[in-house]
Amino acid sequence: MTRTVYVNGEYLPETEAKVSIFYRAFLMADGVYEVTSVLGGKLIDFEGHQKRLERSLNELDMKKPAAFDNLIEIHRKLVELNGIEEGLIYLQVTRGAPGDRDFAFPDPETTEPTLVLFTQNKPGLADNPTAKTGIKVISIEDIRWGRRDIKTVQLLYPSMGKMMAKKAGCDDAWMVEDGFVTEGTSNNAYIVKDGKIITRNLSTDILHGITRAAVLKFAREAQMVVEERPFTIEEAKEADEAFFTSASAFVMPVVEIDGATIGTGTPGDVAGRLREIYLEESRKVAV
Numbered sequence: 001m002t003r004t005v006y007v008n009g010e011y012l013p014e015t016e017a018k019v020s021i022f023y024r025a026f027l028m029a030d031g032v033y034e035v036t037s038v039l040g041g042k043l044i045d046f047e048g049h050q051k052r053l054e055r056s057l058n059e060l061d062m063k064k065p066a067a068f069d070n071l072i073e074i075h076r077k078l079v080e081l082n083g084i085e086e087g088l089i090y091l092q093v094t095r096g097a098p099g100d101r102d103f104a105f106p107d108p109e110t111t112e113p114t115l116v117l118f119t120q121n122k123p124g125l126a127d128n129p130t131a132k133t134g135i136k137v138i139s140i141e142d143i144r145w146g147r148r149d150i151k152t153v154q155l156l157y158p159s160m161g162k163m164m165a166k167k168a169g170c171d172d173a174w175m176v177e178d179g180f181v182t183e184g185t186s187n188n189a190y191i192v193k194d195g196k197i198i199t200r201n202l203s204t205d206i207l208h209g210i211t212r213a214a215v216l217k218f219a220r221e222a223q224m225v226v227e228e229r230p231f232t233i234e235e236a237k238e239a240d241e242a243f244f245t246s247a248s249a250f251v252m253p254v255v256e257i258d259g260a261t262i263g264t265g266t267p268g269d270v271a272g273r274l275r276e277i278y279l280e281e282s283r284k285v286a287v
């Protein structure tokens with residue numbers, strides 16, 4: 001089926017949607033993005049994603065696209081036009097296409113930002129069978145830039161990390177800097193020890209996950225103890241449980257790290273409970 005996508009104010013068949021070769025995201029990775037999940041045809045954590053997008057734009061001095069205040073309508077229209085019950089919506093804003101290659105930012109008065117959105121249909125996203133078996137990760141050095149709190153489209157290293165994991169027969173890589181885990185290639189990392197949920201504190205070292213914020217809020221409301229601090233791979237290997245969170249996987253148990261079995265080697269109770277709570281509560285407030 002041909003998707004209908006959104007490009008700068010127009011809803012078009014994906015085959016007709018085009019951007020310039022001078023597009024700054026193409027030449028300079030000068031773009032930011034968001035991925036929002038859809039469950040029951042509704043948007044999960046939409047407000048959080050919109051707020052983070054605004055923050056990313058501000059941090060990079062990038063002008064808001066004209067349609068910024070209509071983003072919810074654009075998301076909803078794409079869900080409707082593409083008949084999405086469960087899936088994802090990808091949104092990208094770039095500094096536009098100034099008509100030539102130049103390191104300097106184009107004048108925002110004459111070069112409009114570009115806004116692109118498309119849907120990814122993923123039936124069974126909430127019922128993902130992987131959540132029942134858990135996934136395996138490897139650790140790799142984190143060699144990304146220093147502003148990981150900005151959700152930019154510079155995803156080459158995370159992409160290479162996924163390939164390194166694949167090559168090692170695993171599903172993902174947790175990145176390590178100065179001996180401490182930063183995050184997964186496209187998710188936030190957690191361990192559980194003696195009932196305590198441990199995850200790295202927010203800083204410029206990691207992306208401030210929207211799922212992370214919601215999951216930690218629900219955990220605290222359920223009287224679970226949360227400790228926001230860095231942890232090492234050695235500590236993770238000794239943990240009772242490990243898991244990660246993201247808009248596309250929600251709460252995903254991790255059962256093996258660098259070949260070491262975590263806990264019993266099956267998804268833990270805390271991760272299972274958090275996944276359940278997250279899916280239930282976020283569906284209630286989905287828009």
Ligand code: PDD
Nearest residue numbers: 035185186187188207209210211246247
């Ligand atoms: N990735 N850390 C990184 C590096 C990420 O790329 C992501 C999300 C997260 C989790 O953030 P959130 O809970 O807001 O999805 C953490 C998205 C899903 C992606 O690139 O597809």
